[in-house]
Every structure is written in C-alpha cells, then in structure tokens.
Amino acid sequence: MNHSGLTRDQLLDVYYHLRLTRSLEERIGILYRQGKIFGGVYLSTGQEAVSVGAAYALGPGDIIVPSHRDMGAHLLRGIQPREILAQYLGRLGGLSRGRDGNVHYGDIQRGDVAFISPMADGIPVATGVALALKRQGKGRVAMTWFGDGASSRGDFHEGINLAAVLRVPVVFVCNNNQYAYSTPLSRQTRVPDIAARAGGYGIAGTIAEGNDVLAVYEAAKEAVERARRGEGPSLIECKTMRMRGHSEHDDASYVPRQLLEEWRAKDPIQGFEARLREWRILDESEEARITKRMAEELEAAVAWAEASPFPEGKDVEQGVYST
C-alpha cells in the first residue's frame, strides 16, 4: 500500500498531526474563552492541511520559517503541545519563556525559526536560511509559509526575488485562505492566483488543493526535491479557506455564510479520514485510539503548562543581548 509515496504509518502520522493540530487549537480556544489566555488567538481550523502537508515533505535537517497559522508545521518539527500551551499562557515553559505570546514561537535547535508579527517578514529570513544551507552543500532546504494578505507586502517581493536570483533551496508556501483579516482576496490583489507571481521571478509556481493534505504534500515534495537538486526556489499556492475569525475575538461576520458552508464540506480532516477508511488504513477502533490518546496527551499538556511558573518581574531586563 502506498499513497503519494507514503507508508501506512506515515499516512497515520499525517492524520495524527492534522488531528493534533485541530485539537490543540480547540483547547487553546477554550482556554481563551475561559479568560486564561490573553491577546491574539489565530487558529488554522479547516486549513491544517496546508501546514501539515507541506511540512511533511521535509527531512530532519531542513528548516522551517512558519507563519501564524502553522501549528501543524511546528508540531511536525517536534515542538510539544505543552510548550505551545505554556507559550499561550505566558509561562516559563513556553518557547519564548513568556517574553512573547501566542503564535510567536519556534526553536532554532529544532529547525524552527520563530514567527514575528509583521506579515511577510519571514520570507527574506527564509531566503537567508536557505543561503546558509546552500553553502553547507548538504542538500538541506528551507520552507516558509505566509498568507494571501502577506503576499502584498514588499518583503514578499524582495525576499522571493532575492531567493530566485541567488537560486537558494527554499520553498515558499502561500496559505491562500481567501481572507486577510476582513479583507477578501479580491481586495488584496486583482489576480485569483498568487502562484501567478512565480513567473515574474522565474521560479516554479504551482497551485495545490489546500484542503487535500496529500495534494499539498505532493506539491511540497516536488518543490523540496527541486530545491535539494540545486534548482532553486518554488512557490506553492494552497487554496483553502479561513473557517474562523481572524483571531478568536472576531466573529467574521463579513464572510458570506455560504462560502463557509461550501468549504466546511471540504474539511481537510474529514476528507482525509474518509480516504484513510476507504484505503482501510483507519478504522473505528484506530480512530478511537487516536482520539483517546490525543485527549490524554492534551490534558497532561494543559496541566503541565498551567503548572509551569510565570517569569518573575525582576528578570524583565535580562536577555536583550547575548552577553
């Protein structure tokens, strides 16, 4: 059995990470509504496949530069749910030790460059990561994600063009979820496809069904291999839909309900689940096992995170510089 070149265990691993992403995010949403989490809560509900599918195409030495809806990619890099929860809760156990909040995390040691807020700023950074990887000559690649909204910023243009000129091994993944906060794609750009820009940089551009995790995986795999072969950067646009508000405070009433209904029917987890069942990789007992395992893991993670101490005010000035 072999689908998209993935083994049964790998397919289940992909499924697990999709589920884990959704569950962990749901848990975070609950903590937010319980008043335990402050500030922005940006979820990837309904578009998990973009992050999981693309990141699954990477190998251990590769480096990711995720954006704010890429929990799936972080998890695949080995970031633990408890660390993410502690991050949201502002605890020392969080990846920024309380210094930064919510989605602004990563861990260089695990090949994960922490996100910063200004949209698209990660794009040139990924180019630079790839520049360093290219010099090592070991075929390692960088991958970065960004939204349809981020694609309007100057750093998108400068970063991709620079990568193209230097022919560095980097994969640019656009999560086109059709909205940037309240701004629909039609107000972000006149073109329906962000991938159309690839031609203007002389790099490969593809469009993938963003809610089909294997389609995303395949597109990413191809781009990663191209990068490993020294053939430079690629741009992959994943068509998806933001199914929740921009952040959890936002009811997204500006999004036509029908659009949401259409996309709800294309839910990436349900879709993948159905295929796994069809392929007899997943059955009810396996699914129940995963559900149970995840619920237990998450409860333990929440408990760990809530037990993690807050940093102390007296340490506020520490760590601005390396020495």
Added chain:
Amino acid sequence: MNHSGLTRDQLLDVYYHLRLTRSLEERIGILYRQGKIFGGVYLSTGQEAVSVGAAYALGPGDIIVPSHRDMGAHLLRGIQPREILAQYLGRLGGLSRGRDGNVHYGDIQRGDVAFISPMADGIPVATGVALALKRQGKGRVAMTWFGDGASSRGDFHEGINLAAVLRVPVVFVCNNNQYAYSTPLSRQTRVPDIAARAGGYGIAGTIAEGNDVLAVYEAAKEAVERARRGEGPSLIECKTMRMRGHSEHDDASYVPRQLLEEWRAKDPIQGFEARLREWRILDESEEARITKRMAEELEAAVAWAEASPFPEGKDVEQGVYST
C-alpha cells in the same frame, strides 16, 4: 502625413526634445568635469526615447513622477533648461532652490512630482496621485518611471499591486537599461522581462523597443488611453541600454564593450533622425536650425544659471514646515 498619429510638427517636437535632452545632459557633463557641479550626475544618454516617448503621450492635466534618468519627461512638462542647470549648480534659480541636488527636482505646479533617491519610492506616490486624479473624474492620468534595479524593491510591488486593486489611472514605465549601477539584469532578476510581472498584478503589460521613440510613444499612448477609460494601470517595459556610467564618476568598465557597441548602433536619436529624413520631415537645414537654436538656448541657460545666486547660509533652517 501621419506617423503614430503624430503630426509633422509633433514629430519635430519629439525630435527637438530628444536632442535637447542629450545636449543639456552633455552640457551638464561638461560642467561636472569643469568642477562646477558636485555630487551625482546621472545621464540618460542613449535612452532618451524612454522618457520623451512616454511623456509625449500625456496631456496637459496629467501628472508625472519621474526617476533619475528622465530629463526628457521634465522638459516636456515645461521645466526649463536653465532651471535644471541652476538645480545642478545649487542655485536659488534651481527647482529646489539649492536645497536638493541634481536629478532631485520637479514642480507640482507643472504636474511634475520631484524625485527622491530611494529607488522605487515614486511608484506608490504615483499610485496616490492617480487615486486623487480618479476622484476628480476628469480622465487625468499619472505616469511614473523607474529602472530595472528599482523593480526589485518592495515599493515596486506594493505600489503596483495597490494601484491594480484600486484600479487607478496610472502608467508604470520601466526603463530597463540592463544595468543597475554595476549590477546586470541577470543579477537583478531571473526573468528577462520586467513586463512579465504585470500578470501577477492583473494589469496590462507590454514590452516596447526603448530606443524607438515612436514605439515607446505608441505603447504609452495605449496605456494612457486605457487609464483614461477607467481600465486601470499598465506596466510598460522599455528595453534600452545605459550608455554611460551609472553616474559620471563611473567608467562602467564592468559593461562589456561589445554590448555598448551593439546598442550604440541603435542610438534613439540617430535612428529617429534617419526616419524623419526618410519621411522628409527633417532636412539638413532644418537640423542645422535646431542645432543652432539649441546651442543658443543652452548658452543662455548656462549663463542664467551661473548668474543665479546661491542661497544664503542664514536661511538654512527655513522651509522645513509649511508655516
């Protein structure tokens, strides 16, 4: 007689402005070598048709946002050679009254927005000018120029995309002279045609022979009319070659001599001259008349500029604010 929809007088006017641009710039080069002009001297020698041809497509109410090799456009807007000379000489008679130097000039009253150094910064400004013109509803348009090098900057991307989304009447003219300072186009971008980017913004893109003033004019005319009709922005790429150093201090030894030879054969003024002769619009006596007129005008302009006083040091703090 009618070529590209231009009358005999108009064709001679185009010719005159090409010649005037070259002569005035040559005069500035001489003043520079005489030590009378300090700082950068960026000439458009050999690529005058890009600026003259495109600007000739504009009407009196239109607004230009030129770059640093667009003397032709300035002259067509009614900027006087003597004002430009006084600008270079740092005199009160210059368009910035000595506050700014060389190519950093314009005059809003004559529909000419002054250039500033950071490459591509004029692009969003032109978008905003066009936004204002659109609101007036009188069919006026904005036109801006920039180099192949400038096309790598974030402001190129943001400014053009914003113009496309807002569908404002603006024409973006890329002077692709194949070098940005010492950087060849191949190191600026992987694509041979900057116009290829138009598709990524959903706007019209064309390539024009930049050394054929009528080809540039025709492409610009079409874009201007499209803008006047409310059909939004266009990107015109004019293929040309920078025939001198980046600035007059630069011997451009990094440019292959053969490339220069090839392009010297395509000189835009000689080429146009030949056609005007063929069409019997220009003969030797007419040409001699123009040469003489220009020489006289320029001598008078230099004299005027050199007689223009310097600003006084005591006024240095004046004019930072409107009031």
Added chain:
Amino acid sequence: MPEITYIEAIRQALWEEMERDERVFLVGEDIGVYGGAFKITLGFLEKFGEDRVIDTPIAESAIVGSAVGAALMGLRPVVEMQFSDFIACAFDQIVNMAAKFHYRMGNSVPLVIRGPSGGGVHGGPFHSQNPEGWFVHVPGLKVVAPSSPYDAKGLLKAAIRDPDPVIYFEHKYLYRRIKGKVPDEDFTVPIGKAEVKREGADLSVITYGAMVHQAFEAANRLSAKGIEVEILDLRTLLPLDREAILGTARKTGKVVIVHEATRTGGVGGEVAAIIAEGAFDRLDGPILRVTAPDTPVPFTAPLEEAFLPNADKIVAAAQRLAAY
C-alpha cells in the same frame, strides 16, 4: 458637555473632519467593511463611500507613499496603521518622502498617520510599541500623543487641518478605559502646545500619553505626603513646547520625566537636554526619568507589569527627588 471615551473622541474627530472637508479621506487595512481593528471607523464606509474610506492590501509602505501622492494633489489623507508597530514597514516613505518634501520643494504634504500604540494589554513585542522616539528625530514631521478625550479629538482635528505630515499616536490602553468632557462644538487643540494638567509648586512631572494618568495617581498620593506635583502634558512631541517645558522646570526646580517608551534615545532625553541647557540655573536637583527599560515589550503579565512605568515608580522617583 458630554463625557465620552478616548476612542469615541477619535471617532468623532474623524467623522466631523470628513463631514467638514471632503478632501479628507481614510486609508488603511480593514477600515472599511470591518470598521478597523478597534472599530473606530465603523459606519464610515456607509456614510462616506468607497472613495473616501479605502480598504487596502497589507502594504504599509505603499499606503503611506500613495497618501503622500494624494496629499500632493491637494487631498487630505488620514492613514490608519492597524497597530503603530507596523509603521516600521513604512519608515522610508515617512522619513524620506513625506518629511523632506516641503524643505526640498516647498510643497505641503498634508498627511496624517494615526494608529494605536502602547502596552498594558498583553499585546507582546509587536502590538505594544511606542515608536514616537524615532519620529521625533525626523525634521519635517510633527508628532502628537494625546492623553485625554479632549486632546484626542482636538489634536486629531488639528492634525487633519495641518498642512504638514503629522504622526498621531493614540494609546490603545486608554481607548475605552478613560472618559472625559468634550464640547459639542468644533474645536482644535493647537499642535506644538503642551498643557499644565495639574498645578504644583514642589516638583514637575513632564509626560504624555497614557503616563499622564499614572502621573495623576502619583500626584494624588504624593499630595497626601505633602509634595505638590505639577503635571505638564506635552501633547505634542515634535515640535516640543520649549517654553512650557522650561516654564515648569523653572517654577519647581525639580523635574521627573515620564514616558512609557523605552529609555535610551527616547523623548525624555530630549526634554532633559532642553532643561539642562535652558533652565540649569533654576534646577534644584538632578533630572530624573521614569521610563520602560531598554527591552522589547514583554508579553506575559508579570514581565509587562515590571516593564511599564506606573504610579509607584513615579512616586518613588519623586520622593527621591523631593528629598534632594
């Protein structure tokens, strides 16, 4: 006079200026359909239409650049930064294009850039910054930072009517937390004028923005201890009101400068320098600063609390100085 919130004052100023002058228009991200991240412009699109309430792509540099172009053509753009932190993305257009135009060419650039700044809402390093210090070092700009609903409304109207580029920093912590009397009739607060918000003979606190409220709390506590604090609210940070700064320094002889922005290179240094040069002979003690430390704005509550200046820290500094 009705009592309104700080955020309502900003809304009213925008609304009334748009009604008064049709050259005024708004441009920014999510300001139209959505009414802005803080809902300040909710209902504006319906009232003033798409030509005057312009939703843009995420492109701060082009937003500002295009606003400069429109301003040069005689319009009066008011740019919203969704968070003032993102003004860094438009830095070049602000400092090189907008700020220098008048000096170079003699043309006015009537442009306002406004946005929420400041901490205290667990926004973390990228949604809490106080970027005013950078812009105070840019000749050609004006910079204002109101502390009250009255000033918020009056300064925003003044900014919109001003012929030059004005950066208007509104403090998001104050948005819905403070209320104040604001007259119904049209008024402006002049740019360039500070205001003594509390008279006092013993010591001056020179501050602006959210810290004015901390200064008031400190002053009340200090008053109970017999120290009468004068509070000078700078309101405009560029150009600074030298006369008012020197006036209060000369009056009390003791000055504590307070700002939420980080210490080094902040506005406080400039204020201290003005005093150390122009009122040296009347000083009875060192000039103290109470500011945030030199770090990014931390996210988590205990760190952010330690980061932010507050009444306690002002009281401590004032007591030290009073005892000098």
Added chain:
Amino acid sequence: MPEITYIEAIRQALWEEMERDERVFLVGEDIGVYGGAFKITLGFLEKFGEDRVIDTPIAESAIVGSAVGAALMGLRPVVEMQFSDFIACAFDQIVNMAAKFHYRMGNSVPLVIRGPSGGGVHGGPFHSQNPEGWFVHVPGLKVVAPSSPYDAKGLLKAAIRDPDPVIYFEHKYLYRRIKGKVPDEDFTVPIGKAEVKREGADLSVITYGAMVHQAFEAANRLSAKGIEVEILDLRTLLPLDREAILGTARKTGKVVIVHEATRTGGVGGEVAAIIAEGAFDRLDGPILRVTAPDTPVPFTAPLEEAFLPNADKIVAAAQRLAAY
C-alpha cells in the same frame, strides 16, 4: 605602525575578518564585481568567491532579512548599505526581526550592517544623513560610529565578532581625508567603551564620528585662549558608556555635546539626560549641544556649510560655557 586612511582601515578589518573566520560573508549592492560604491570591497570577490561576497538586487529589506536568516544559521553576515540613508528601507527588519530575536527566543543574531553616513560631500538630503539616533532607541541593537582609522578597524572587527546585531556607521567625509596609525597585529576596540581622546580640565566636549576632528580643532584654538578641553569620543552609541560620560562631566563640570546629526531626538539628548541625572551635583553650567539644525541635509555648499557643526560653532559654545 603604518599610517593608513579611515577607509583602508575598514577594508582591512573586513579582509582580515574574512580570512580569520569563514563564517563571515559580505552582502550588498554592487560590492562584488564593482567593489562597492566607495570601492571598499574591491578585490574581495576574487579572493573570497561568490559565496562570500554576494551582490544583490536593490532590496534593502530582503538583504537585512536574509542576513538575519543566515545569522540564525550560524553565519556572520556583514551587510553593506550603499549609503546609510537607505537603511530606512530596511527599518522593519532591523528593529522588529533582528533586534528583538534574542530577547524573545534566546538566539543570537550575529549581524553587522555598515554603510557610509554623514555630510560634507555635497550629497544632499539622501546621501548625507546620520541615522544613528533612530537605532539608539532600539533595544537589542548595538550602534557604533568610529572617528579614527584605529577605531574604525578595531570596532569593525569587534562588531563582526559580536554575537548581536551591530549597526556600524562610517563617516564618508573621513574616508580618505584622515590617516592614523594602526598596528599590523590583530586587535579590537571594545564595543561599549568611549575614549578620552584629549585630556583637559576646563570643559568636556562629548562627541563621536567626524565631529571628533572638529572638536580637536576647536580644542586647539581654545587652548590658545587658556581653555583646556577634554574630548570624549563616544565611539559606541548603544550601549553608551555611562561611566565615561559621567566621568568627564564630573571632572570638568562643563559639557558641550557635539554631533553632526540633527538636534531634536538625537544622541545628544540621551547624553545630556545621563549627565543631568547622574552628575548634576558636579555641574558648573548648563549642558550645551552643538548639532546640525532640525532640517534635511541641504545640498548646496553655503547651506550645507551652515548646516554642519564645525570648530567655529564648538569654540563659540565652549567660550560661552567657560565664561558661565
């Protein structure tokens, strides 16, 4: 010790650091084939190859952003801004990405951004700026501005070896105009340490960069009039050397701060504030500043001359203060 120019000192520092540490690489516009607008890196491409001398498109923001990425991967990028004025185009990446990374995540960003700044060469508003003031207000950055060939070489080496982002402003007026002794053997000048460049008992001039030379000229003239000036060259602007600043202020009791950058919001304000807080009891007169006025840098000679601080202006201020 050989005498070399300021620009040669910079070139040597780059060359030697690239030889010493193969993680060091250069990135910028026209630095390879052309050797840089000021020819500092001429011959580097031939010696170190395309992987380590990287010509880029015109994209300051991406240049800095990519340098951050490379730095996070353990390389040591040295970015050249063709002119420091264009650093405004990379502002967001510098202040939000590079400067905050270590505080947030604990990872070092060993990055140097260098470029020619300053006036006196008829560069006009966009090729003459002194942007250091902005960056001094950015926690997480270090900022240096050498005045001599020795410091230029030693500070650049220190900057390249430093684990944190350092902005290195070299003054283009000094490039070929000054020479100084620089040892052959490897050395660094520590970041964060000012230096007394001339001892004097009567009055302190605290300055940096090109103005150190004007201060020397002024000191010589003042010495003839019986006023002995101490010159403190700050060298590093962030972090400032508080101890050295307070030391000279306490020693002479009279301070003139001099910088070429425009006055309001400049580094001088911060220095004045440090002194007015930490050495108030030892001051015998107001703290004066001699700086450029608050305008863009004008192009034409008479305006630029009036704009730039110089020995005459320093002498005038010092005499006023000495007589206080």
